[in-house]
Amino acid sequence: MATGKNYLNWQKGIASWLFTLDHKRIGILYMITVFSFFFVGGVFALLMRIELFSIGETIMNSNLYNHIMTYHGAIMVFMVIIPGIPAFLGNFVLPLQIGAKDVAFPRLNLLSWYCLIIGAGIALISLFLGGVDTGWTFYTPYSIESNTAVVPVVLGAFVMGFSSILTGLNFIVTIHKLRAPGMHFFRMPLFVWSLYSTAIIQVLATPVLAITLLLLIAERVLGVGIFDPQSGGDPVLFQHFFWFYSHPAVYIMILPAMGVVSELIAAFSRQKIFGYKAIVFASLSIAALSFFVWGHHMFVSGQSEWANIIFSGLTMLVGVPTAVKIFNWVSTLYKGSIKFDTPLLFAMGFLFLFLIGGVTGVMLATIALDVHFHDTYFVVAHFHYVMVGGSIMGIMGGFFYWFPKMFGRMYNEFLGRISFGFIFLGFNVTFFPQFILGFSGMPRRYADYIAPYESLNQVSTVGSWLITIGFIIALVTLLKGIFKGPIAGDNPWGAKTLEWQTSSPPPHENFLTTPKVTKGVYE
Amino acid sequence: MLKLFLFSGLSFGQSETTAVTDYAHQLDQLNQFLIGISVVFCLLITFGFIYFAIRYRRKSDLEEGHAKTLHNSILEFSWSFIPFVIFMVAFVWGWLLYSDLKTAPANSLEIHVYGQKWSWGFVYKNGRKTTNELYVPVGKPVKLIMTSRDVIHSFSIPSFRIKQDVVPGMYTSLWFKANQKGQFNVFCTELCGTGHSTMLAKINVMSLEVWEEWLRKDPYKGLTLSQIGEKTFQGRCTACHTITKEKKIGPGLADLFKAQRLLVSGKNVIADENYIRESILNPSAQIVSGYPDQMTPFVGILSEEELSGLIEYIKTLK
Amino acid sequence: MSQEHTIGFKGYLRILILLLVLTALTLGVSLVDFGMLNTFIAMLIATIKGMLVLLYFMHLKYDDKSYWVVFGSSVFFLILFFLLSEIDIATRVLEVNTL
């Protein structure tokens, strides 16, 4: 790798990685973990899509399909995108961007990586104990009755929850206490603000997931009956518990991606962000509002009419700050000096796909429409547009952007663009047809479907192969870049934020002398 | 135009996309309104950033951005306020339609729906029961009162644009008025286990006279006990049992009668009439070894006639 | 921060005694029947006790205001969680079996 003393080579050996307290190394550990899980989750997705290629049993029976579908969802949510941006990119970039030597609690930081590994380990052990088939939402009473290995998966998710809590806690304290001299709150890059908003959700919502999962375990082991109608419990209450966490969780997934996009747009248009403060407050208000809207997942669950109406109205509000962000980004491009490098392509991909995901989110929030769309492929398409088209685009864009900082080397620009092309195209081919399928009523979590749905499903399956090609190209590009790429220089993009002022890769304690901040952000 | 765009490439025979009720028509209007607005916004924004990106692409490596303003109160206000207004329109419109969906007309015909793994049972006011086939008259409001015997299911009729979860331990309801004769699909849309994707039913909308005629018919008239059993079995049991020795969710039932059964409790029993009867009514009491305790109890669902029929039918399986 | 304000041994003792008195009060009140108000009164006393612990034992009174924000927001979202769930359960219209 790059020459000179830096965080990558100042200590050697496996142990120096596994017991490292350096936030940058921990970030790299997360990188390896998250992309490995992404690969596993992706393989499950491909298997699912092959099964759905044609009517009848294509490669697996419906029981196996339910298992694969559950693992795909659970892996992607708990092991890929929730740790994805905050724990991987955030860990690496956050202290650099605010001019700190490390995060506030380095040991806790390492611990949260171990929580992820151990939790994921426990959850994946279940594969050998019979698997799970409840869907990633674990709805009771099915998850109580299902004779599959629900307990290990739930326990694993519980442990991974602590990983997320600890990361969030660490970031809040780091941002409050460890900013470099002169780094006022409103001089912080927007990525930092987005991580801050995310961390608030992580700290305040995840504990409710923890207790929900504990209750589910108690339900299965002790039969406490709180969510079991046979003992007087209310299964719909479980859904309240679950979504009180899991709706805010979707903003854990998207807020950091939005932060990445802000950075990319500022860097590749060489502009100050239009409406910096508006974006800051939009992030914070999305975080706050995210706690008010969970009931929109329960419009047909048996939740009361009034609760439905209230939740529908509250949900609409979340769209406003999101719209503000989108318009601000577009305005930032106005009169910029714009270069179409791979990271910006991903940012543009984000804008387009997230926009579609967002407007279909509003259709889902419209209560009567959701009655029709709920649990159909329309929802599946919506959340892939926001999660893959939004968060995964964000993580890829951010990765390509900070790649030279992480490894001191450059990837091949041409290959990077090709990979974007395949991912973007394949993505739309895979998931756009699913909106139409959803509108015509195809239910989700179906291992098989009726004849009229077949042609669009085939299109979708072919699309999933295109995405795969895209990700494989990306993987090759990045691996080649790490080992053989040309030396990148400290600031290859001409970006203005602090992380670009130290060397690439950065030294062990980030900056040789503590930076003094005298300018506003992006100046 | 938009409709064309959305539905092109679809080759639906019995199309799920045609709206069959007034409600479905109204819902489609709301849908088209939102799609229209969304397309406008998406195009606007997409063309906006693509245009900027090309118009202001970097000319030389050292070039910096040229924008002077970082604020524009009018712009910023309008791009928060206009979406807000649109959101509120969507919200209120959705709410109004939803209120219709929640208030069944007082003269609705009530039909009871029971979901269970993995079939739908319908009970009509005169006591007539059907499985996986719902029969309703055209042009009359019908209210479904639904509950589940085991886990949560969801009763979804895409052509009517409605659905409602069917929850154990409570009753939920749904109403519709079909304006068109024909047969329409019902899906279960809440994950309920292995048979989730096969938990389908059909709604048959027929003219009032035919329907009343149908309602009075005794479905089992002229059938032998074992034929009644076979009919019941087809509707209720095939999700989990085969009539050969092949294992599905539960054991294959061929050669069961008078066979030795090893139970989880370690006991050995002979599968006589009583055993089969208890296995159907209260399966958890005697679990066959090697199988999960997954069978939904049929107590209270099957009539005495059907139960005896099932036993007779199982006896004939070889 | 390192210049700790503390209320000293005597101060803490006073708080303890207050807390014990309030505990006795809870018990006493539970013997009297105020009808609907029972739970409310019990919770009110518990809240006063909780505030004493927070303010004095946990030093919220003297410490940085940001801890208040942290603590307050957890309580706020907890109440929100309760209220919105309870709205659902309290306003459900029960369908009844008419057969």
Place this chain on the structure above:
Amino acid sequence: MSKNSDYQPLAHHFDNYEQQASAGKLGVWLFLATEILMFGGLFVGYVIYSVEYPDIFKAGAYFLDWKKGAINTVVLLVSSFTMAISIYYAQKNQMKKCQQALVITILCGLLFMFIKYLEYSHKMHVGILPGKFFTYTGEGFVEGLPLYFSFYYLMTGLHASHVIIGLVLIGWMLYKTFKKQIGPKHYVPLEYVGLFWHLVDLIWIYLFPLLYLVE
């Protein structure tokens, strides 16, 4: 480094001790917030069901011994007090008294657990166990009673597990005072543990009337 009064470690990534101490404290408060929301989930469930099934919850409270509950309340309050003064003594460099206060705190915690044990074992003896192990059908039994005791065991159980964690932490602090790693210049670890211990007390302050004194 051989006197309590000099000890003041500083991790490499902090600029000064102030910063380190206040970072730690903010961290602890954030952690307490997560605890509140985690326990809060159970409280929300409890209140929702107690509104839905008041009779069951009334019948359930009848089985609890309010005297034991009240004694435990007093015990925890006293322990909170001794915890608070142990910090005060550490600040004053009166390490002997600090250690005594910590020992009393631990004793109170153990007493609390002992009384809990008495309560549990009594109930378990007559078949009042959580969930599907509930076998009691004697006097005072009502339909749905197991639901109340599910909550009882979950809430007090989760609380008791926090008491145990707290005890371990206090024990560790005591050890640190002997190791001369806590003193007037470095008492923040004691403060952190104290905050945790007070929270455990705070939760009990709500648990006690909710569980034992339901009308």
